[in-house]
Amino acid sequence: MNVYLVSILGILVLGTLLELLAGLVELRSLDPKLPAEFVGVYDPERYARAQEYTRASIRLALVRRTVGLALTVAFVLAGGFNLVDALARGLGLPPVPTGLVFTGLVALLAAAVQLPFSIYATFGIEERFGLNTTTPLTFVLDTLKGMLLAVVLGGPLLAGVFLLFDTGGPSAWMVCWLAVSAFLLVIQFVAPVLLLPLFNRFTPLAEGELRTAISRYAAKERFAVGGIFTMDGSRRSTRANAFFTGFGRFRRIVFFDTLLERLTTAEIVAVLAHEIGHWRLGHVPVMTLLSVLQTGLLLFLLSRFLDNPGLFAAFGMEHLSVYGSVVFFGFLYTPIAALLAVAVNGLSRRHEYQADQFAVAGGAGAEHLVSGLKKLSAGNLANLTPHPINVLLSHSHPPVLARIRALRPGAREPAGAVP
Incomplete structure (x- = not known):
């Protein structure tokens, strides 16, 4: 056989x-x-x-x-x-x-x-x-x-x-490796701007206590971001989440709208601090x-x-x-x-x-x-x-x-x- x-x-x-x-x-x-x-x-x-x-x-x-x-x-x-x-x-x-x-x-x-x-x-x-x-x-x-x-x-x-x-x-495998790796890295840069909006609506976080607290913490950690956004995750699920996406000036902080409904400002900043930790470390x-x-x-x-x-x-x-x-x-x-x-x-x-x-x-x-x-x-x-x-x-x-x-x-x- x-x-x-x-x-x-x-x-x-x-x-x-x-x-x-x-x-x-x-x-x-x-x-x-x-x-x-x-x-x-x-x-x-x-x-x-x-x-x-x-x-x-x-x-x-x-x-x-x-x-x-x-x-x-x-x-x-x-x-x-x-x-x-x-x-x-x-x-x-x-x-x-x-x-x-x-x-x-x-x-x-x-x-x-x-x-x-x-x-x-x-x-x-x-x-x-x-x-x-x-x-x-x-x-x-x-x-x-x-x-x-x-x-x-x-x-x-x-x-x-x-x-x-x-x-x-x-x-050929080495040339392929370089080409595929370059492609995947480029996708990580453009995804926040070109791909993710095809599926969800991203809205700049409104001015107020939460945005001020987030901006203050990001500045303290010298963590530059291209913007702070909420995502309409509630269109698909009641689950809550937060994430970073992109690199450099394309980097965004994104919060599901469901997360903003459940967590206090201090809790959201703590979750943000955890995510910043991944980058800083x-x-x-x-x-x-x-x-x-x-x-x-x-x-x-x-x-x-x-x-x-x-x-x-x-x-x-x-x-x-x-x-x-x-x-x-x-x-x-x-x-x-x-x-x-x-x-x-x-x-x-x-x-x-x-x-x-x-x-x-x-x-x-x-x-x-x-x-x-x-x-x-x-x-x-x-x-x-x-x-x-x-x-x-x-x-x-x-x-x-x-x-x-x-x-x-x-x-x-x-x-x-x-x-």
């Missing part, structure tokens, strides 16, 4: 089993007893709803993964990729446009499989638990805009990758560099599998191609990506603790940050007791209770907790 086919099927099955195991242990770790830290923040009824929301979300994720596994395996074994390739080649286009048609059709099939689950997650689960405010029209428009951006931005990038690997020789360039290095590793390994006959035979392909190599190598790269994600998420969790400490050291006030974290967790129906296995595998942020303990002098982590 083809060793690549065995490896790919093994990767798919083992990955699904790992996710199923993680989901099951998460369900079993749910504690119906409200943590003492959240007494007065979570009322017992809302806490029970939060746990039921976690259960519903995990169950849907497990069904989604299982169905995805079954359909993917069936598609591979039935020669589905070869049928798509025959359709793309039948148009009589040059290699690069043919590759774009092939990858576009594969992406559309994958999106079609995931669409019913996304609809149910939004209008079933999120709606039932009071988190969804997205209308069907907004959902459709978001989907279409996402597809359009994928074509407008992803199409030329992918075409460049295909062309470079097809004509660039042994060093160098977390943003470190994570960007790691992303660039991972892209380089991906492209280097991909270059070793271009036009590999055994890999193409595993998918029942009649023709070798650069674009097929890109798609099929993704299956082999999955476990490497998962291991890298575990390491990067571990570093990210460490950064979160450091940013918390930066905020406190800068005078934001530990209790203001703690109360802000509590309100955000309660408002978002967050799971307060995630299992350590899940934290290790997929959490970029530490559990909120672990962050609160770390913000309190003399606090210790509970036995078995993952930092």
Whole structure:
């Protein structure tokens, strides 16, 4: 039997089993007893709803993964990729446009499989638990805009990758690496101005106590920003959040309108101080560099599998191609990506603790940050007791209770907790 086919099927099955195991242990770790830290923040009824929301979300994720596994395996074994390739080649286009048609059709099939689950997650689960405010029209428009951006931005990038690997020789992966990295960095600069407004409305924060407090704190930290904005996050969800985006004069501080409704001025400044901590401590360039290095590793390994006959035979392909190599190598790269994600998420969790400490050291006030974290967790129906296995595998942020303990002098982590 083809060793690549065995490896790919093994990767798919083992990955699904790992996710199923993680989901099951998460369900079993749910504690119906409200943590003492959240007494007065979570009322017992809302806490029970939060746990039921976690259960519903995990169950849907497990069904989604299982169905995805079954359909993917069936598609591979039935020669589905070869049928798509025959359709793309039948148009009589040059290699690069043919590759774009092939990858576009594969992406559309994958999106079609995931669409019913996304609809149910939004209008079933999120709606039932009071988190969804997205209308069907907004959902459709978001989907279409996402597809359009994928074509407008992803199409030329992918075409460049295909062309470079097809004509660039042994060093093509390095040229590709530089081009892709440059593209991603440019996107980070222009996204705040050109891309994000396609989905949300950004309004300059009105003059008043909050803007004055934010400007005063940013000036104290010598943190230059291009503007302070509110975003109409309430158009899609009741969840609250805040973030920075962009670089240099394009850098913006953005608050969801839902966050401004829930947190006090002191709490918002504490959340802002945490985000500034990421910049001042160098977390943003470190994570960007790691992303660039991972892209380089991906492209280097991909270059070793271009036009590999055994890999193409595993998918029942009649023709070798650069674009097929890109798609099929993704299956082999999955476990490497998962291991890298575990390491990067571990570093990210460490950064979160450091940013918390930066905020406190800068005078934001530990209790203001703690109360802000509590309100955000309660408002978002967050799971307060995630299992350590899940934290290790997929959490970029530490559990909120672990962050609160770390913000309190003399606090210790509970036995078995993952930092």
